[in-house]
Amino acid sequence: MRVKVEIVRRPEIADPQGVTVVRALRELGFGEVAEARFNRTIVLDLHGTDPVSAQARVEEMCRRLLANPVIEDFEVQVLEP
Amino acid sequence: MRVKVEIVRRPEIADPQGVTVVRALRELGFGEVAEARFNRTIVLDLHGTDPVSAQARVEEMCRRLLANPVIEDFEVQVLEP
Amino acid sequence: MNVDDDAPTDEEGSEPSVHRLLGLTDEEYARILSTLGRDPRPAELAMYSVMWSEHCSYKSSRVHLRRFPTTAPWVVVGPGENAGVVDIGDGWLAALRIESHNHPSFVEPYQGAATGVGGILRDIFTMGARPIALWDSLRFGPLDQARNRYLFKGVVAGIAGYGNAVGVPTVGGEVGFAEHYSANPLVNVMCLGLLRPEQLVLATAGPEGTVAVLLGAATGRDGIGGASVLASASFEDESPSKRPSVQVGDPFEEKKLIEACLELYERNLVVGVQDLGAAGLSCAVSEPAARAGMGMELDLDRVHVREPGMTAAELLMSESQERMMAFVHPDHLDEVLEVAERREILASVVGKVISGGQVLVSHAGELVAEVPAVSLTDEAPLYERPLGEPGWMEDLWANTVKFMAQPAIATSLLQMLNEPELGSKSWVYEQYDHMLFLNTVVGPGHDAALLRVKGTSRGLALTTDGNGRLCYLDPRRGAARLVFEAALNVAVVGAEPLAVVDNLNFGNPEKPEVMWQFRETVEGLAEACESLGIPVIGGNVSFYNETDGLDIYPTPVVGMLGLVENLGSPAPRLDRAEEGMDLWLIGPEWSINLAGSAFEKITFAHVGGRPSPADPTMARAAIASARLLASAGLPAIHDVSTGGTALAVAEMCMASGVGATVAYSDWRHLFCEDPHRFLVAATPEQARTVESIADDLGIPAARIGSFGGTEIAFDRRGVKAALDLEMATTTWQNAVEARLV
């Protein structure tokens, strides 16, 4: 079972990497870039489980370890069986 | 226009971070985790452009700056107008 | 380049094209045939190809490297092991080694540099030493090209990312820029370790029955066709088969590996240890076996792997990082495995030492290789490649600048301060943890780093020097001058030069001109070391630094270790000059030779003429006097090097935040870079000390100016050329950083 987790920094928290990349892109001639935000995705492969419980277990992993609730939200998506 | 870029480390390239997180998850009782791979996503907001040219421009940004072609592949997805 | 295990069978033999693809010549292949008396199996061919690569076998350089002096009473381990080891007294030994990671850093700067750091650390802790300091010597093309900026930033971030996380401070380094490195940056990293004599471990397999335990990261298809093979091919070759699978560094794994290995040594649980670098498992079994005069059985099925389905050849060639092979007496095996488990690293028993000298490798239950260990190591090919002085040397020497008039000194100096080559490198070293372990008494930004050895009164000084432009103009003179400069650099922080490691970065050794540069360089280094009585205890050779047929400048980098027996008064530092102090120049009479100088390069874009030779007698006097002055408590001492006296004065002024006025008679004196000169800041009361030390050693000392004011001023019979200190400092401080944003 493959599950994808996207960890998104909450919008009110600064994203220095995003700020830097916008500047660099504009210098390269991509003047249309207004904003950039960096997130992390983690692709997990799980042994023998079903989509429903995989979803629940990975959400649990996010709450306990993968995301920091002080600054991050997360989104879990079961990709394939 | 909002565009999402997913930057994926090529599968044959080692991912030490993934290895460490698998170990940590297993210790926390998530024994079903077989593998974890870390990727990056970048969400870009672009001024006044259309989906077709946005797609092309962002692919160009990936080739020039956002992705490292030696170890990474990328995927561009136009999210909303 | 994956070697397909199924393709050529035993009976048919390997296709000749396979050996060529692997970088073996037809003669080398014939040699394998005659060693084995049969066609090699694919796994065997893989082993020969990596072990006989230039990178692992030193086949083009070995005949020359024998020229180095390598012995001294304090040398415990000379060249040949993973690192050199010297006795520094008070029950401590120091291990030192330098390594290049040029080609991988060009392919992927962050990971290339990071894994370079990982590799040099393993060379040090393989010896039983705890790594206590790193040092980097870097060369890039000019920063006005985006690609060079990318490489420079990536390499520095990679060194920082790995070194900081693994927990070994990077206490200094050097960076140079020249067009010749545009398509071929140089990334050399030096590491210093400390150990107790009883902890010394050698890379030997031990007696029959010793078990081989593979520790650390899982093996994947990393760098196959990478460092060892790629190092023998040029960058221009972009065929997919030669594109390496980039190795990724894992400083966390390495940190665990360091602590685990150090515990094994402390508890005396290993017979020998070999790190896995280029040539991976092939090297880790054959070299220790050959050293022990034994053979080895290796069972590839027991290797812990990252990806399924790897062939025997891939497993044998893989350059996966953060792996070590420990050779363990069977009685200690359980304890070794317990240490690994507690330290949270993987361990697999993969083989054992056998008598008879054969390396026997099995995979999927079958014997896939059976070769004499020494045929892979000591009996690797050795070439005496043709060499010849390049036709252009005479022209180059004759090509001097004719100066019509005195240039504007202040403007020239400002122009030099604005060059990345001479500007402040704080953008680099502030990204490196240079303070960990609480030993850094003098850190980056000075001529050498000075580390205290806690629990003793001793200090160790560390530096590297390299100057491609100088060595291009005269490899022998240039190389000799580097040794003297490095020795003087450790002397100005109060240390006695103790040992040299060298990193020889050269072009294509198949070109006679390059081989000539190489031979000349080795001669120059050897002569200088001999004249100072300093042994060469290790080094590294990097050939094939060429792209599209253009070779880099011949760039030897000399690493020097110095010893201070008594760290008493505060060590001299660049930033301790003060208003009212005198400025002294110690060294031979003024010279006007500007060949190879930064001044000619920067203000006239000229590289030509013949640099002055070193003078061993003056060198010894300069080194000894600098050291005595440092221990006599002189506040600031700084050698005159690239940029000449003018730049050296400016560096002291900028660091100390005080101006100076310097008297001169011929402007060329200010920019000349001839060797064996250094500057001293001294209070008027210290004048006697300066004079008497210089006198005793027979080296001229002249008071050439004094510190004070807010200008760096040069005065010729009342006519003053002055540069505002603040403007100088801002320019110098921005020379690198401002070009990167």
Next chain:
Amino acid sequence: MTGPLTAPRVAVVVFPGTNCELDAAHALELAGAKPDIVWHRRAELDDFDSVVLPGGFAHGDYLRTGAIARFSPVMGPVGEMAAAGKPVLGICNGFQILCEAGLLPGAFIANSGLSFICRFVEVEVSSTASMLTHAAAAGQVLRLPLNSYEGNYVDPSLTGRVVLRYRDNPNGAQGGAAAIANEAGNVVGVMPHPERACEATLGSEDGMILLRSFLGAPRLEPTRSR
């Protein structure tokens, strides 16, 4: 390790990847303590008066700095000591771990300049109501080495008490925070390294003021941390 008989016993915790433990122990000893290096699997710290989580890269800083370390067995007793009002100090990576563990508010993100920063910085004592700063003078300026990539403090809750503030905010930290204390003041996180500034030969002795303060701190009332 030597020291006066009454020397406070300090546990210096080592996680896999920690690298400042010997430095912390060295400086604590100079400051008069009796430090012991303790492996992260240890599940009790009964013998200790206080605990220090030193700097480094626990678990490689993988995932998030401090994220994995907070689950180590030793963090149980660290939490108990924090609740009991005993001095708990996190330095650099140790600070990040305390935040992840919820013993201090806030979190860390990359420095605003996106570079690792290793150099001396100046910090001002903005509050003396903490174990780390009670022996210092309010407004006093200290010179300490900074050594971090993720030193940029963010605290959406605005509940941490800033006890040291950068004079020239080098990493973008919210409110210029260089050190934060909990409400009771017994749990403190500091981003610069006081242990690197305890000897004149290393460039500064200002760190000694903080470490002595930490060691001499009286027992405070139990905390009501979140």
